Amino acid sequence: xxxxxxxxxxxxxxxxxxxxxxxxxxxxxxxxxxxxxxxxxxxxxxxxxxxxxxxxxxxxxxxxxxxxxxxxxxxxxxxxxxxxxxxxxxxx
Amino acid sequence: xxxxxxxxxxxxxxxxxxxxxxxxxxxxxxxxxxxxxxxxxxxxxxxxxxxxxxxxxxxxxxxxxxxxxxxxxxxxxxxxxxxxxxxxxxxxxxxxxxxxxxxxxxxxxxxxxxxxxxxxxxxxxxxxxxxxxxxxxxxxxxxxxxxxxxxxxxxxxxxxxxxxxxxxxxxxxxxxxxxxxxxxxxxxxxxxxxxxxxxxxxxxxxxxxxxxxxxxxxxxxxxxxxxxxxxxxxxxxxxxxxxxxxxxxxxxxxxxxxxxxxxxxxxxxxxxxxxxxxxxxxxxxxxxxxxxxxxxxxxxxxxxxxxxxxxxxxxxxxxxxxxxxxxxxxxxxxxxxxxxxxxxxxxxxxxxxxxxxxxxxxxxxxxxxxxxxxxxxxxxxxxxxxxxxxxxxxxxxxxxxxxxxxxxxxxxxxxxxxxxxxxxxxxxxxxxxxxxxxxxxxxxxxxxxxxxxxxxxxxxxxxxxxxxxxxxxxx
Numbered sequence: 085x086x087x088x089x090x091x092x093x094x095x096x097x098x099x100x101x102x103x104x105x106x107x108x109x110x111x112x113x114x115x116x117x118x119x120x121x122x123x124x125x126x127x128x129x130x131x132x133x134x135x136x137x138x139x140x141x142x143x144x145x146x147x148x149x150x151x152x153x154x155x156x157x158x159x160x161x162x163x164x165x166x167x168x169x170x171x172x173x174x175x176x
Numbered sequence: 177x178x179x180x181x182x183x184x185x186x187x188x189x190x191x192x193x194x195x196x197x198x199x200x201x202x203x204x205x206x207x208x209x210x211x212x213x214x215x216x217x218x219x220x221x222x223x224x225x226x227x228x229x230x231x232x233x234x235x236x237x238x239x240x241x242x243x244x245x246x247x248x249x250x251x252x253x254x255x256x257x258x259x260x261x262x263x264x265x266x267x268x269x270x271x272x273x274x275x276x277x278x279x280x281x282x283x284x285x286x287x288x289x290x291x292x293x294x295x296x297x298x299x300x301x302x303x304x305x306x307x308x309x310x311x312x313x314x315x316x317x318x319x320x321x322x323x324x325x326x327x328x329x330x331x332x333x334x335x336x337x338x339x340x341x342x343x344x345x346x347x348x349x350x351x352x353x354x355x356x357x358x359x360x361x362x363x364x365x366x367x368x369x370x371x372x373x374x375x376x377x378x379x380x381x382x383x384x385x386x387x388x389x390x391x392x393x394x395x396x397x398x399x400x401x402x403x404x405x406x407x408x409x410x411x412x413x414x415x416x417x418x419x420x421x422x423x424x425x426x427x428x429x430x431x432x433x434x435x436x437x438x439x440x441x442x443x444x445x446x447x448x449x450x451x452x453x454x455x456x457x458x459x460x461x462x463x464x465x466x467x468x469x470x471x472x473x474x475x476x477x478x479x480x481x482x483x484x485x486x487x488x489x490x491x492x493x494x495x496x497x498x499x500x501x502x503x504x505x506x507x508x509x510x511x512x513x514x515x516x517x518x519x520x521x522x523x524x525x526x527x528x529x530x531x532x533x534x535x536x537x538x539x540x541x542x543x544x545x546x547x548x549x550x551x552x553x554x555x556x557x558x559x560x561x562x563x564x565x566x567x568x569x570x571x572x573x574x575x576x577x578x579x580x581x582x583x584x585x586x587x588x589x590x591x592x593x594x595x596x597x598x599x600x601x602x603x604x605x606x607x608x609x610x611x612x613x614x615x616x617x618x619x620x621x622x623x624x625x626x627x628x629x630x631x632x633x634x635x636x637x638x639x640x641x642x643x644x645x646x647x648x649x650x651x
Contacts, residue, residue: 091528101515110525
């Protein structure tokens, strides 16, 4: 069973705001799901020779600057833009 | 697709007329199904005009003038791409996904963006900010997910073919529920550039259509290496249809006993085994095999996919794109408010779970173990393929349920994915095709799993079965 502290810590890591009621409901859901995930604990094998990631990925491109998106395209989906920058609340 | 191509080339119908016919049907009937989030009528008619000019001047490519739909997590330049989420409800990509671009460069006709579970997380297409999707066979029933809109659009005759995505069964399961054909290719076959990421080591773009042949036709256009996706494969399949009409004699079909357990409904087992008998009478050899680690597959899948989702969805901060809340007095709380308002409950659950299994205290216990299960499952599939050419299984444990009867407990919904997730973990190709109907006349699907990069073989087997299996028409 998830404690309030655990759930709050996970909410902080996830960067999502929850009300207390939502945290409680989330705790209940996650308890059920983790019970399903707990099946994995009975799997004992280690040092299996296969690769975990199935893809053949081994080609890297040269470290060269190439054309990317136009600045206008990059900015157009933001809700708050000023002088070619994204506006955010003051940090410092 | 072949018959559409012939009609267009012989000018029995123009691309413009074809396009208008599809939109008329969509507007008349999609209100009951809700398979589309965005319709692209103006763009489609412009493309149709260009396609008609190409056809007249005989500058024809396989997809010139052919309409298609595309799941709304695949980027389309200047056309809203929402992932069925409030977070991206007004997001307009500045580029096309490679798979979409390959079709559009041939002057195909994009009809619209199909509905889905938010960020591809779900198996009912009911987790959508734009409302759930109904099954064209009976709109009271689910279409499946997360590519429910794509499957429904094809089943309802709104589109001859749809591009969709599959992370843990999101093409095959809705294809099965809607009585159409869906293929998830080998990991790396189709570029993921422009596919909005859910779980990057599992996601693949695939195709849903009314036949295996049409899927092969589409793969011939969209598959292939892409410099913009480092995980896309160098391997070349020159023609996905080259084995289409080959004899089935001597093909060994594995039937893993774990896929025919008590968890699978009797109706489904019966229909799939009936299909197995069809293959046997056609000259195939049936081999009983085993995938012992299947019992861990759902657990491993949800651990790995949630972990990757937690990472992938951390980009949605509402600053550069996406929903921006009017609340949030500082940077940190602004991001939290944006994500609170922008994401649905299922997304929040998966992100929280992902962060849980990746956290220092639980990483070894869950995530590292899940990676070991993944390796073991791959190894067991490789063992089976030493004695078999393909594997036949049910696509789903149960048939489509009524929307009002959807299970409330998310863990119980996840458990239903037992027939599909292991294939994604192993990165193998799989095609699902209809093989029967249940007592409610809802479709049943069977899956044919192949060796890596052996899509032609599984397409051939599905095609052979489809030639003799009569699908029920949707009224």
